[in-house]
Amino acid sequence: MKDALPVPRELKAFANDRQLCVVRFSPCGLYAAAGAMEGTVRRWKVEARTPPAPVDPKKPDKPPKDFSPVELVPLPHLRGFNGWVQTLAFHPKDKRIFCADTWGRLSAFNYEAAEPKPLWENAAAHEGWIRRLAISPDGAHLATCGRDQWVRIWTTEGKLLAEHRAEDDVFAVTFAPAGPIVAFGDARGRVQTWDFKTKQKVREFDASAFYKLSRLQDVTGLRTLTFAEGGRSLLAGGCEPAGGGFLEGAPLLMQWDTTTGKKEAEWRFGAAKDGFVMDVATHPDGTLILATSGQPGSGKILFLRLGEKEPYFAHTTMANCHSVALHPDGRRFAVVSMNRASAGNGRPKTADGSYPGNQSPVHLFEIPS
Amino acid sequence: MQWPKKTAAHLSALALGAAMATALGVPGALAAAPLHPRVDELVAAKATASGQRLAAPAADAEFLRRAWLDFAGTIPSATQARQFIADPSPTKRAQLIGRLMAAPTFAERMAEVFNIQLMERNGDSEDWRGYLRAAFATNRPWDQMTREMLSPDFKDASLRGAGHFITRRLEKVGQQETDYPGLTRDVGRLFMGVDLQCCQCHRHLTVKEYKQVDFNGLFTVFSNARLQAAAGDYKTPWVQEGLMTNKYEFVSVLNQVKGSTGPRVPLGAEVPLPDPAKDPLWIVPPNTKTRSAGVPKFSALGELSRRMASPENPYFARNIANRIWWQFMGRGLVEPLDLHHAENPASHPELIDTLAKELVAHRYDLKWLVGELALTQAYQRTGVLPAGAPAAPVELFTAALERPLSAEQFLRAVLAALGEQERIVEGRGWEGLAGPRHTLKEFETTFLGALANAPREPELAVNPTLRAALFLRNNDRVQWLLERRRGNLVDRVASMTDTAAMADELSLAIFTRPAAAEEKAALATHLQRNAGERERALGRFAWAMISSIEFFTNH
């Protein structure tokens, strides 16, 4: 087995004035974007910095305290959305970004544009909340899924190609590395692969561990689906719910063989307070970088290699990690977390009586080479 | 029925007094001056002054059932009822009382009465029950018992059970804070007859005498006690007192006036606190190494209980005299029981004074007081109202008042009446019977669940509930008792032929009285109509009797 990736170090945290749902890097590596819990997409230029002259001449390798070799420089927001923007995806080859909101809008923008206007948009791509948007590796197709129980396949020009009505609210969708195949999973932990050319189900995967009926509440633990090992296996991340309301449960990752549908492995990361695997990024060397969010304020970044029992690295000092994105250079990643003391803090006012919302910093990490 | 001639009554009382004195080891001089004639004089005087007639003496059967329930906690058998009714002796009632009070079941019954009154169904403990039984078996004076309950010696195996009164109330329930105010209130209510709850935050709005300082003087004592888990010398949870050198400060929420107090018997004097400059503070000083909290020299619980259970505190004797009166007469001389104050006078002020004074003179001897009350005409009167007159106000005690049966009494009475006592209580007589073998524990759980009040809800009145009605109508255990089974009531009666005799047997077994003519007729009709299934019909007839209000109350 190859050597494990080195332990990452945090470069810098970039503050925001809103809570964010998701962060991604553009394939060119020069831009980053994040969907917010408001009708905007936050954009940054990713800029390299050279270290200034050392502060202490005796220690020439030690840069000043607040120096980061990479900066996120804010650009004007992408606008025109309602509710929240919970999902977005960059085109793998051209300069487009696709974003979807919780009111059913799907839009495409040029992510480099200084004052961006939508290239195209569909205000009623779904009835209500679009939970996940994925783009095929070849850049030909978009997939969306939503609370309206639909899974839809689009051209990147916004033309509907195929659709499938699931049995429940659909929480996650992702493209297989090759072929006209998507995987999607619904509120009750029913995951399947689906051929959008033949419009046939390919295989079912039992993800019912992600679901629990707690009193009146259908508690959905499923958050993310990812193909791994070149499509040989499928991963589902989320939570094994212990109960609704407060919502406690252990972060859970499951792995199935895509050709047989057989479960190959499952991981539980921590106790009931540790919550959800919210997002998964796959390093080119196969290492999974997982972001988890739980109660109260618990959040982790985990490095896990498939085939191993436990993550070999856990970063535990950030609160509620909601999303993780790997830079295309494989050396940096960004994490959406939460401001300090944002756990169960809904009620207090500040000393001056104001009532500010919570905020999500974006933390930038470096994996040393 | 007439009361015995006065001389006879006195003679019988004297005879009983002597008999009881011998049985109890009470000095003859005390027993020689009976209280009960004085009680009856005062009750009669008040009734006359109110223009009310007194009801007749209870019939033998009525008295018999009442006395058994009160002093033995159950009802007599049909045979015992027949014997008592047939007994021509003019002193048979006094003899019965003497016999029942001398039996070990009397202490059991008193322990039960005090468990229900003092714990109000809020948790039980074997040690606690054992303590009460032992205390009543040796006729321990009430002031001593009070001190043992309010300042418990948790290291003494024979006394630690008394601490349950406090420790149970200090247990935390769920996320609630330790209920120190609740314990404070209960001590005032149950040992002094004063409900000070309203005075926690301000003076009492309707009772002038109850002041905020009265609540807080008690509160500071109990809030200084910490519940500790059983460990080492302590075999049960126990309370540890903290060092108390400062007065407790409080503010009225009504007018923001501040006050302070040290420990204090409500409506009494404040206990001086030790002076840290002069007095040694510790018996065992705290030890930081062993993390032991130390034993303060000044025990607020000790000081308080000593002063509360004392002739200096008039509320103490009046409260227990009133509660004993309530227990046997069905209504307190002061009502509510926990609202003694000047503007809420007793129905018979001289009577409560007399009872309290005599109780102190008899060194808080509850058995003596109970024995005297049992001999009164007031206790032995019928519950049937004098014909032709509208019902007199209940507080005149012109006729016997109906009283609730505790769930325990009800269960024992129903097992005795239906002839299943031996099987359920003693575990005998199961040989050759099909079906499950029921246990007493199981019956107790079921009957208490259906018939006892909710925790902390005093059981003060006859209380027919929907829960009890559904229970009697449909519960499997109740139904089981009514099936014919070797030697039980239905079995006994089913083997008889004469319906009048059958009705009498049922009635004597269940109601402790012979059947009335219309009841005999009803049974005859009932059996005729159900000729094909006599046993089951008898079971239904017996059900109607045990489900009736006559069986449900102590009347």
Place this chain on the structure above:
Amino acid sequence: MNPLCKPWEHAASRRQFLGASAGTLGGLGGLLSAPAAEALRAREKQVLFVWLDGGMSQLESWDPKPNTEFGGPFRAIRTSVPGTHFSELLPQCAKQAHRLCVVRNVSTQDNAHSSGVARIQRGDPKNRGVAYPFFGSAIAKLMGPTASKLPPYVWVKPGSGGFKTEDAGFLGPRYGSLAFGDGKAPEDLLRHASITAAEDVERNELRELFNRRYAAPRRPAHTEASSFVFDTALELMKRQDMFDTSKFPAKDLDRYGRTELGQHLLLARTMLEAGVRFVKVGSYGWDTHGDNFNAHASLVPKFDRAFAAVIEDLAASGRLANTLVIVMSEFGRTPRINGHAGRDHWPEAWSVAMAGCGLNAGVVVGSTTEKGTEVKDKGHDIGALFHTWFRALGIDSSKTEYDNNGQPLPLAHEDMVAIKEALA
């Protein structure tokens, strides 16, 4: 016997002092002829009280603030009342908005469940050191059973059933509730298998015979009370089929939703039709400190469907005019969204929805600020809601008082008054 006056109130016990001096409520029945009594029965006022334990979010229900900082992901939708919008999670209730009266400026004191649940359901009166009755117990005391003789206060809830006395406070345990745990009849409700209905009637007649004979020369109070509870028991037993959700029509089961709350609200409707004075329906699990939006996306539509169905049915049968319907929690949820996408406890500004008896229909009372963080005016505390409910049921809570052992106690917080805009 006067159906509005319970026999045990004549009992010579401590409890006789615990009554309300609600003289206006008694004294009618005995004077009425049979048809008039029937008419009175038809007009009898009832209450359906839906309790969403833990706290439903006002922002994901009655008071949406779409596209604001704390507004969450959901849309607001039009309702049957022009200009009034509900959250998109309430599509069915939106169609019933013309029958509802929504108070959006509820502002209460307590943000803890342990104390808040009781404080709210007791109406949070001034602290006089006594435990006030929950609303259901208060109505059981003030209005008693209907002519149906069914227990006046029934609680349909998840979990355990039985006789729940703790709601009654100082009124005493008989004003507690009879709880149908998990919608099932309480213990001992079903007639014993070994007894036929005819035998049951027969033995009960014998019991009455013994009671009559015993009571004739005595004070009647205990015997009457005993007969009353045995009669009530029988009324309940007679209706045991009616309380069996498995026998409800499939169409109704579907309309209300085959969920716990759906079936419990359907049971509640049946109980109201059978004549229960006050039905409380409890639903647990609304304390969405984590993942609030997915939780509400699952919870609210289930409530929506069931609640809209019961409103529709009560309106269709004409019962709504005499049935006060209330839905509420112990508080709302915080506008600020916490780090785990949850909402916490927020008594400052939240909503209560009501309908029916004595209330204006199709109105929204009060409003909150743009972000939903505060009520716009002074707002209404729970005491004002209690006054409103009492008034809607024809009880003048400014004049009527409880009498607790000689301590006069107001029915509701005396510094508060009914919400004028809500009352018809």
